[in-house]
Amino acid sequence: MTRSGTLPxxxxxxxxxxxxxxDAVRATLAAYRRMLVLLEEIRRExxxxxxxxxxxxxxxxxxxxETGLPARLVTLGIRDFAQRAAGFDPETVTSIPLDDKLFxxxxxxxxxxxxxxxxxxxxxxxxGYDGPWRELSSARLTLAGDALTIQVGVSVTAPKxxxxxxxxxxxxxxxxxxxxxxxxxxxxxxxxxxxxxxxxLREIDAVIHEARLDLGKIKAEEHRLSARRxxxxxxxxxxxxxxxxxxxxxxxxxxxxxxxxxxxxESQIEAIDSSLADVAERxxxxxxxxxxxxxxxxxxxxxxxxxxxxxPRNANTLAGYGGEDAARARQLEQSLxxxxxxxxxxxxxxxxxxxxxxxxxxxxxxEQRLAALKQGRSS
Numbered sequence: 001m002t003r004s005g006t007l008p009x010x011x012x013x014x015x016x017x018x019x020x021x022x023d024a025v026r027a028t029l030a031a032y033r034r035m036l037v038l039l040e041e042i043r044r045e046x047x048x049x050x051x052x053x054x055x056x057x058x059x060x061x062x063x064x065x066e067t068g069l070p071a072r073l074v075t076l077g078i079r080d081f082a083q084r085a086a087g088f089d090p091e092t093v094t095s096i097p098l099d100d101k102l103f104x105x106x107x108x109x110x111x112x113x114x115x116x117x118x119x120x121x122x123x124x125x126x127x128g129y130d131g132p133w134r135e136l137s138s139a140r141l142t143l144a145g146d147a148l149t150i151q152v153g154v155s156v157t158a159p160k161x162x163x164x165x166x167x168x169x170x171x172x173x174x175x176x177x178x179x180x181x182x183x184x185x186x187x188x189x190x191x192x193x194x195x196x197x198x199x200x201l202r203e204i205d206a207v208i209h210e211a212r213l214d215l216g217k218i219k220a221e222e223h224r225l226s227a228r229r230x231x232x233x234x235x236x237x238x239x240x241x242x243x244x245x246x247x248x249x250x251x252x253x254x255x256x257x258x259x260x261x262x263x264x265x266e267s268q269i270e271a272i273d274s275s276l277a278d279v280a281e282r283x284x285x286x287x288x289x290x291x292x293x294x295x296x297x298x299x300x301x302x303x304x305x306x307x308x309x310x311x312p313r314n315a316n317t318l319a320g321y322g323g324e325d326a327a328r329a330r331q332l333e334q335s336l337x338x339x340x341x342x343x344x345x346x347x348x349x350x351x352x353x354x355x356x357x358x359x360x361x362x363x364x365x366x367e368q369r370l371a372a373l374k375q376g377r378s379s
Contacts, residue, residue: 024117036090097137
């Protein structure tokens, strides 16, 4: 991970977790403390000091196996451990280093956090700014009793990509609904009320089109990630048998390469799981935006219908509401099904580092079947 360096400010988020969220964080902190104990044993066993590379080489695999912590948290934790003085008590540790893959701010009200029990989404409030920030990691999660906070090093400039995404998916929909549905469409007494309402309808249609494209892109991304995860998981599942065969054949070099590949696969699968969780959250936000914009269109169409043919004084003004949008809803459903059909998955090239391992496995299978054939003929 890239060193954060000194940043001018430190921002504190106060999380507002449910009991299940607190349990997930406590389990993660307990596993993190266990990791620190293991690293101290490894440091003493190999005579290491603050050598991060050596700690990763000797401790990464063991920590992952014995704690089940996410790969990114293990790497961050080893760097964090290397900065601590020898002889500290792991049970006194109450904070965990984070980066932008382990947590993310989802709009103005929620934070998503990776824990031992999966991705948890919690509301938050901003406690304020102080500083400066001099941590190696970009953020830290702290649990003190039931109080859960995340502190982040921040600079003056806000991330442009997050701002753009929020404007596209959330803010623009709210602005269109608030500004057009209420201001423009309520101008019934204006002599140009119908023209204003129709222009508002075109604006809402543009937002619906954009939200529809966002949903299609998110769905295609989810499909690609899921397919790639299936490929990696299939390769990981097949590796133990190949490793056993390599060892029984005296090929420790191939077994070592296979284990290295196994670690890489675990890290990649974990990263894809994190991406899938993020995609699911974006899909939910885009779906809500789509629903809000579609609701605004129903309101707009109904108001236009009333402008074109005003209802009698005592008539129910809600009569026929929503009927104008039925055909459009069917068109949207057909469009989304078409997106599902055409969204493809890029093929992944085979890893050349384990070609010999695969070849050995194939040769062994050939010999087994040949022996079975010979035995069948002799009998």
